[in-house]
Amino acid sequence: xxxxxxxxxxxxxxxxxxxxxxxxxxxxxxxxxxxxxxxxxxxxxxxxxxxxxxxxxxxxxxxxxxxxxxxxxxxxxxxxxxxxxxxxxxxxxxxxxxxxxxxxxxxxxxxxxxxxxxxxxxxxxxxxxxxxxxxxxxxxxxxxxxxxxxxxxxxxxxxx
Amino acid sequence: xxxxxxxxxxxxxxxxxxxxxxxxxxxxxxxxxxxxxxxxxxxxxxxxxxxxxxxxxxxxxxxxxxxxxxxxxxxxxxxxxxxxxxxxxxxxxxxxxxxxxxxxxxxxxxxxxxxxxxxxxxxxxxxxxxxxxxxxxxxxxxxxxxxxxxxxxxxxxxxx
DNA sequence: ACGCTATTGCGCTCAACTCGCATCTAAGGC
DNA sequence: GCCTTAGATGCGAGTTGAGCGCAATAGCGT
Numbered sequence: 103x104x105x106x107x108x109x110x111x112x113x114x115x116x117x118x119x120x121x122x123x124x125x126x127x128x129x130x131x132x133x134x135x136x137x138x139x140x141x142x143x144x145x146x147x148x149x150x151x152x153x154x155x156x157x158x159x160x161x162x163x164x165x166x167x168x169x170x171x172x173x174x175x176x177x178x179x180x181x182x183x184x185x186x187x188x189x190x191x192x193x194x195x196x197x198x199x200x201x202x203x204x205x206x207x208x209x210x211x212x213x214x215x216x217x218x219x220x221x222x223x224x225x226x227x228x229x230x231x232x233x234x235x236x237x238x239x240x241x242x243x244x245x246x247x248x249x250x251x252x253x254x255x256x257x258x259x260x261x262x
Numbered sequence: 263x264x265x266x267x268x269x270x271x272x273x274x275x276x277x278x279x280x281x282x283x284x285x286x287x288x289x290x291x292x293x294x295x296x297x298x299x300x301x302x303x304x305x306x307x308x309x310x311x312x313x314x315x316x317x318x319x320x321x322x323x324x325x326x327x328x329x330x331x332x333x334x335x336x337x338x339x340x341x342x343x344x345x346x347x348x349x350x351x352x353x354x355x356x357x358x359x360x361x362x363x364x365x366x367x368x369x370x371x372x373x374x375x376x377x378x379x380x381x382x383x384x385x386x387x388x389x390x391x392x393x394x395x396x397x398x399x400x401x402x403x404x405x406x407x408x409x410x411x412x413x414x415x416x417x418x419x420x421x422x
Numbered sequence: 423a424c425g426c427t428a429t430t431g432c433g434c435t436c437a438a439c440t441c442g443c444a445t446c447t448a449a450g451g452c
Numbered sequence: 453g454c455c456t457t458a459g460a461t462g463c464g465a466g467t468t469g470a471g472c473g474c475a476a477t478a479g480c481g482t
Binding site for chain 4: 423424425426427428429430431432433434435436437438439440441442443444445446447448449450451452
């Protein structure tokens with residue numbers, strides 16, 4: 103499916119609230135409901151946090167050891183094309199993946215790597231200002247916003 | 263110098279407005295004013311935009327072909343420790359480096375990779391809100407904020 | 423000029439992906 | 453149920469961006 107499924111129409115992936123929903127969508131697009139696909143999706147639905155490709159591969163392989171990590175990567179790509187999955191970059195580490203329905207922005211501490219989930223409404227103001235002044239539509243979910251958590255700010259003040 | 267120079271005191275690197283200024287700072291910290299260092303710094307001062315390590319290495323090697331890219335990486339690290347240089351991540355590509363004095367935030371279009379320089383004052387509001395509500399101090403320079411430029415928004419509306 | 427040690431060149435290693443390709447297997451048609 | 457065929461997979465090799473170890477080199481205080 104890596105190629106066959108078209109990017110067009112990725113957004114209206116609509117309400118997919120179960121593995122079977124997603125597989126139905128996959129088949130509607132000419133894709134196939136393979137075991138691998140099912141196991142990978144199940145792991146994504148079971149995870150209640152974002153996972154790196156490697157973490158996801160481990161979870162998948164605990165149920166089906168022969169599913170190769172490259173298959174995980176390809177499926178994640180496909181699911182992103184369908185709008186079912188999104189990935190985020192939290193600082194310098196590997197990308198993390200999660201169901202699109204669970205997507206949210208993050209703040210990441212540059213010192214201790216603590217990640218803080220960001221309520222979407224925080225970006226209302228910046229979003230509007232940037233749109234007005236630059237015509238740019240921000241997507242705060244894809245890349246985390248870095249900075250210092252309160253503990254590390256305090257530590258920095260204390261030491262310097 | 264990669265180890266010898268301490269991270270402590272990186273901030274008060276002060277006004278360094280020339281290659282010689284930086285080299286003086288380096289020597290004050292126990293570092294040495296090598297040819298490599300001088301050429302690399304000169305390339306950074308000459309560049310009026312941020313460069314990837316590879317671009318910088320090319321610029322450097324056009325003047326001194328034997329300077330190895332790993333030397334470029336090490337010097338960039340050292341200069342960051344001194345607070346003279348900062349790096350930014352613009353989307354998925356390699357990091358870009360520039361003089362700390364020229365640092366600024368970026369917006370990056372996810373579709374066409376256009377980068378838009380962001381006036382610092384844009385983040386005043388978000389910065390204050392996030393500090394108040396989460397105690398988090400944002401650093402919008404280190405990682406770009408992604409989204410869609412106006413042209414790609416229009417294209418997206420037209421096609422979908 | 424001398425010696426100490428910061429730096430460098432080079433090549434190897436690493437992480438996170440990405441690709442080519444032979445093989446396998448869903449799904450629709452008969 | 454069997455066949456066909458094109459989508460998917462497993463596996464290994466390749467790629468990119470970056471970091472590391474080490475022996476050789478070269479600043480710089482004396």
